Amino acid sequence: MKSWTYSSLDKYLTCPKQYYHLKVAKDYVDPPSEHTIWGEKVHTALEEFVRDGVALPEEMSKWTGIATKLANLPGEKFVEQKLSIDRNFQPCAWSDAWSRGIIDLLITHKNVAVVVDYKTGKRKPSDQLWLYALYVFAYYPHIESVQTAFVWLGTRKIDKETVTRNDIPEAWQRFLPVVKKLELSHEQDNWPAKPSGLCRQWCPVLSCIHNGRK
Numbered sequence: 001m002k003s004w005t006y007s008s009l010d011k012y013l014t015c016p017k018q019y020y021h022l023k024v025a026k027d028y029v030d031p032p033s034e035h036t037i038w039g040e041k042v043h044t045a046l047e048e049f050v051r052d053g054v055a056l057p058e059e060m061s062k063w064t065g066i067a068t069k070l071a072n073l074p075g076e077k078f079v080e081q082k083l084s085i086d087r088n089f090q091p092c093a094w095s096d097a098w099s100r101g102i103i104d105l106l107i108t109h110k111n112v113a114v115v116v117d118y119k120t121g122k123r124k125p126s127d128q129l130w131l132y133a134l135y136v137f138a139y140y141p142h143i144e145s146v147q148t149a150f151v152w153l154g155t156r157k158i159d160k161e162t163v164t165r166n167d168i169p170e171a172w173q174r175f176l177p178v179v180k181k182l183e184l185s186h187e188q189d190n191w192p193a194k195p196s197g198l199c200r201q202w203c204p205v206l207s208c209i210h211n212g213r214k
Helices: 006-014 016-024 034-052 058-071 128-139 165-172 176-188
Strands: 076-085 099-109 112-119 145-152 157-164
Touching: 006 016, 006 128, 006 176, 016 176, 034 058, 034 076, 034 099, 034 112, 076 128, 099 128, 112 128, 128 145, 128 157, 128 165, 157 165
Parallel strands: 112 145
Antiparallel strands: 076 099, 099 112, 145 157
16 A cells, blocks of 8 residues: 555545545546635645745735734744655655655744644535644654644634644544555455445546446
8 A cells, every 4th residue: 555645545435436546546537626726826825925925916815814924923934844654653755655744834833833734615624634743743753732723714714723742642543543444445455435425526436336427
């Protein structure tokens, strides 16, 4: 099994068969949508604002206030920060990773880190930033707590949580049971379909009997 990310794990949970075709066999691709293209533009603009002070485009200017607050937070800032770990939960090369992810904005200040993820879609809290906090603890032994923040740009709201080193065992249990199932699917080459409402319009795997887009 190749390295897993939060998004790939989420895709596997949604439907193992879809995961197989997109990530293993790669005989289908999930084409970019208008929403994903817009999301990439927004991420790039916010990255350039925080890192280089480049003004946001006019159509994104409503987020200048939020972006300014993030840029003014104390500490060292890293944008689009790639972090990867091996099976021993230790930092490793991106190409050798067991698990990996890209943090939109990482700030380290003394023994505290801030992990920010920008979201352009509807509010849908998840465990994604708990995984990113685990990466941070692996890379920065001096960090004792990670403050996570989902920034919901549509409503300009922020969901915050704090993860401490004491939370590490509990945090891993949010992911390891699913990772074990994913590894078993690879070992047994078993990828059952999981029909849902998404099959009707959104799934790119046209060969599946449940696909409604044929």
